[in-house]
Amino acid sequence: MGPLIKLIVLNVVVYAILKFVVPNIPGSAPLPASLVFLYMMLTTSGFVIFATVSAESKEAFWGPIQRFLTGENIGGLQALRYGILILFPLLVGWQTYSSTAVSDAPPSENRTIHPAPPGEYTGLSNPISKTPDAIQQGKGFYAAFCSPCHGGNFDGKGPASRGFNPPPANFSDPTTIAMLQESYLFWRIKKGGVGLPIEGMPWKSAMPRWEVELPDEWIWKIILGEYDGAHQAPRTWE
Amino acid sequence: MTQRLKHIVPNVVVGVWLAMGFLTVQPVSAEEKSKVAAPPESTLQSVSVSAPMVKGALPADDPNAAVWSSATMARFPMSPQVHWPTRILDATVKDLNVRALHDGTNVAILLEYADPTEDPDDAAAIEFMVGDKKAHFAHGQPMAQVEGGPVNIWYWKNKDNKGVDMNAKGFGTIKVQTHQDVKAKGTYANGTWKVVFTRPLATEHADEDTQIATGGFINIAFAVWDGKKDVSGELKEKGSQKAVTSWWNFRAEAPPDYSSYYYAAIAVGVALGFQFVLIRKLKKGHSA
Numbered sequence: 001m002g003p004l005i006k007l008i009v010l011n012v013v014v015y016a017i018l019k020f021v022v023p024n025i026p027g028s029a030p031l032p033a034s035l036v037f038l039y040m041m042l043t044t045s046g047f048v049i050f051a052t053v054s055a056e057s058k059e060a061f062w063g064p065i066q067r068f069l070t071g072e073n074i075g076g077l078q079a080l081r082y083g084i085l086i087l088f089p090l091l092v093g094w095q096t097y098s099s100t101a102v103s104d105a106p107p108s109e110n111r112t113i114h115p116a117p118p119g120e121y122t123g124l125s126n127p128i129s130k131t132p133d134a135i136q137q138g139k140g141f142y143a144a145f146c147s148p149c150h151g152g153n154f155d156g157k158g159p160a161s162r163g164f165n166p167p168p169a170n171f172s173d174p175t176t177i178a179m180l181q182e183s184y185l186f187w188r189i190k191k192g193g194v195g196l197p198i199e200g201m202p203w204k205s206a207m208p209r210w211e212v213e214l215p216d217e218w219i220w221k222i223i224l225g226e227y228d229g230a231h232q233a234p235r236t237w238e
Numbered sequence: 239m240t241q242r243l244k245h246i247v248p249n250v251v252v253g254v255w256l257a258m259g260f261l262t263v264q265p266v267s268a269e270e271k272s273k274v275a276a277p278p279e280s281t282l283q284s285v286s287v288s289a290p291m292v293k294g295a296l297p298a299d300d301p302n303a304a305v306w307s308s309a310t311m312a313r314f315p316m317s318p319q320v321h322w323p324t325r326i327l328d329a330t331v332k333d334l335n336v337r338a339l340h341d342g343t344n345v346a347i348l349l350e351y352a353d354p355t356e357d358p359d360d361a362a363a364i365e366f367m368v369g370d371k372k373a374h375f376a377h378g379q380p381m382a383q384v385e386g387g388p389v390n391i392w393y394w395k396n397k398d399n400k401g402v403d404m405n406a407k408g409f410g411t412i413k414v415q416t417h418q419d420v421k422a423k424g425t426y427a428n429g430t431w432k433v434v435f436t437r438p439l440a441t442e443h444a445d446e447d448t449q450i451a452t453g454g455f456i457n458i459a460f461a462v463w464d465g466k467k468d469v470s471g472e473l474k475e476k477g478s479q480k481a482v483t484s485w486w487n488f489r490a491e492a493p494p495d496y497s498s499y500y501y502a503a504i505a506v507g508v509a510l511g512f513q514f515v516l517i518r519k520l521k522k523g524h525s526a
Contacts, residue, residue: 070520089509096505101498106286106455106487148320148327160327163317163483165285193321194374194381202381203372204485206321213323 003051003061007044014043111166112199114180121187128220138225141218145210146226154230164206171230178232185223185234190216284312286487287458289338289345296339296346301425301432306348309337314460316481321376322409329481330354330464330474340490345450346436351462356426358397359465359473362433366390366448366488367457368405375459375484377406390448392435394422396465401435405446409478417443439490453492457485 018039023030051061067074068081128134143152148160149168156170169176177185187195193205210219227234290309297303314336318329335350349362367373371387374380378389388407394400401422406412419441424433441447448456460483463475475481 066520066523069517085513088513089506092509093502093506097498097502100501102453102492102495104288106489148318160317160320162315162332163481165484165486191382194379195383196381197383201372202384203374203386206317206376206484208321 002064003047003057004064007047007051010047011040011043014040109201111201111204113166113169114184115197115200117184117187121183123181124183124186126182126186126220126223128217128224130224134221135224135228138221138223139229140225141214141222142225142229145214146222149206154226166201166204168207171226171232174232177227177230177234179235181236182220182223182227182234185226186216186219189214189219189222283315284336284486286455286489287312287336287338287347289340289347289488289490291452291491291493292339292341294341296341296344296436298344298346298421298434298436299423301348301350301423301434305339306337309339309348312336312486314483314486316460316462316483319461319478319480319482321482322379322478324478326475326479329462329479330466331462331481334460334462334481334483336460338488338490340439340450340452342452342493343438344436345439345490346434349431349433349435349460349462351431352429353426353431353462353464354429355464355466356396356431357465357467359395359463359467359476360424360426360431361393361395361463361465362424362431363391363393363461364435365392365459365461368446368448369444373407375457375482377409377412379408388446390446392420392422392437394424394433394435396424396426399424401437403437403447415443415446417441417446419443419447450488450490452490455487455489458488459483459485 015036018031018036022028048061052058068077074081142150147158149158149164150156150171151158151161151168154171156168156173158168161168171177188207190209190211192209192211193207194202194209196202196205214222223234288310292305292308294305297305312335314334316329316331316334318326320327330353331351333351336347337350338345338347340346347364349364351362353360365375366389367378368388368390372384373387373389375389377391378386380386386407388405391404391406391412393402393404395402399422401418401420403415403418403420404412405415419437421436422433424431426432437447439450439452441449450456462481463479464481465476466474468474
C-alpha cells in the first residue's frame with residue numbers, strides 16, 4: 001500500500017470514529033464539523049511529517065503528487081489536473097467571498113441559561129417538609145402564578161409563553177430543574193429575570209421578580225409542586 | 239503495465255482527494271454557519287426586522303403603498319403582559335407583522351395586526367434601547383446585577399392618530415419628550431390595523447432617542463393594546479395590560495457593498511499565482 005493510500009484510509013477511519021463512534025460514547029455529544037476538520041488536519045499533518053522523515057519515504061509520498069502536477073503523458077489524469085487547477089482558485093475565491101460578505105444574520109448571542117447564583121442562595125435547603133399537602137398547595141400556586149408561561153404540563157408551553165425570547169423553561173426537560181438544586185430555583189423565582197447576572201442577559205427575561213408578590217413560604221411550596229409535577233428530582237451532592 | 243498502474247493509481251487518488259477535500263470542507267463550514275445564523279421561517283416566527291434602503295419618498299402616510307412589498311415581512315408572536323402587575327392573562331393580539339424601510343435619512347416601520355374591533359383607545363408602541371447600556375424590555379426597569387439604560391418608546395393611539403416620542407427607565411417613569419421626532423398614522427380596514435411610524439434615522443438627542451446607524455443591529459420590542467370596552471365600560475386593555483414581545487433585532491440595511499467581490503477576485507488571482515509558481519518550481523526541480 002502506497003503512503004498516499006495509507007493517508008486516505010487513516011483519514012477515513014479517523015472521520016468514521018469522530019462522526020459515528022465518539023457521539024455514541026455515554027456522556028458524549030456530536031462533534032462540531034469544525035472540530036472534526038481540525039482533527040483530520042492534525043492527522044494529515046502528523047502523517048506528512050512521518051512520511052517525509054527519510055529521503056526515500058519522502059520520494060514515495062511526494063513523487064506521485066509531483067508527477068500528477070507536472071508529469072507528461074499521464075493520459076486521462078491531464079484533464080483531472082486541469083480541473084483541480086481551475087477548481088482550487090475558485091474555491092479560494094468563494095471562501096474569501098463568504099467570509100467577507102456582510103451577514104444578514106443578527107449577532108449570535110451566547111446566553112448562559114443557568115448562570116451561577118449569588119453566594120447567599122447556594123446550599124439553602126427547603127424549609128417546607130415534602131408532605132402531600134405541601135406539594136398539593138405548591139401545585140395550586142404553580143397553576144395560579146407560573147403555569148401561564150411554564151405550562152399546565154410543566155413543559156414551558158403555557159398560553160402566555162409565545163411572545164417571549166428566551167422562552168420559559170421546560171421543567172420536564174432533564175436539563176433544567178433536574179440539574180439544579182432547590183436553592184437555585186428559590187433564587188430564580190424570588191429575584192426573577194432582572195436578578196440574573198450579565199451572562200444571563202437579564203434585559204431579555206420576562207420572569208417576574210416574585211419576591212415583591214409572594215412570601216418565601218409559597219415559593220418553597222411552588223418548588224415542591226414543580227418537581228413533583230414535572231416528575232423530576234432536585235440535584236443533590238450526596 | 240503494472241509499473242504504469244503503480245504511477246497512475248496514486249495520481250488519481252491524489253486528484254480525487256484534493257478535489258473531494260476542498261468540496262467537503264466548503265459545504266461543511268457553510269452548513270455550520272447556517273445552523274447558527276438562519277432565522278426561522280418568517281411565516282412562523284422571525285428574529286429580526288430588516289429595513290431595505292429605497293429611493294424616493296417613504297410611504298409615511300400610506301400603509302398600502304406598493305413599496306412596502308420590497309421589505310421582507312417579519313412576524314412576531316405576542317404574549318399577554320404577565321411580567322409585572324397589573325398583569326393580563328389573555329390579550330387580543332396574538333401575532334404582529336412588521337415591515338420597515340429607510341431612505342438614508344428617515345426610517346418607516348409598519349405594524350400590522352388583527353383586531354376585530356376599531357376602538358378609539360386602540361394603541362401600539364415600538365420600543366428601543368437608548369445608548370450603549372442594555373435596558374430591560376419592560377420599560378427599562380432596574381436589574382439587580384447589571385446597570386441598565388433607558389428605553390425610547392414610540393407610541394400611537396387611534397383617537398389622537400399621531401406619534402408620541404417617550405422615554406422610561408423603570409415602571410412609572412414614562413415621560414413624553416420635549417422634542418417630538420416620531421410621526422405615526424394608523425389605518426383600520428377589514429379587521430386589521432396598519433400603523434406606520436416614521437422618524438429620522440439619527441436625531442440630535444442621543445441621550446433620549448435611539449440612533450439608527452445603517453448596517454448595525456439594534457434591539458426592538460413591541461406592544462399593542464386592544465382599546466375595546468367591556469360591558470361595564472372598562473377598557474379591556476390599558477396601561478400594563480397589553481400584548482407584548484421581548485427584545486428582537488432591527489437593522490436598517492447599509493447601501494450595497496461590492497467589496498467582497500473585489501476581495502474574492504484578488505484571492506483567485508493570488509491562488510492562480512501560487513499554482514503557477516508551485517508548478518514552475520516543481521518542473522525545475524524535476525529537470526535539475
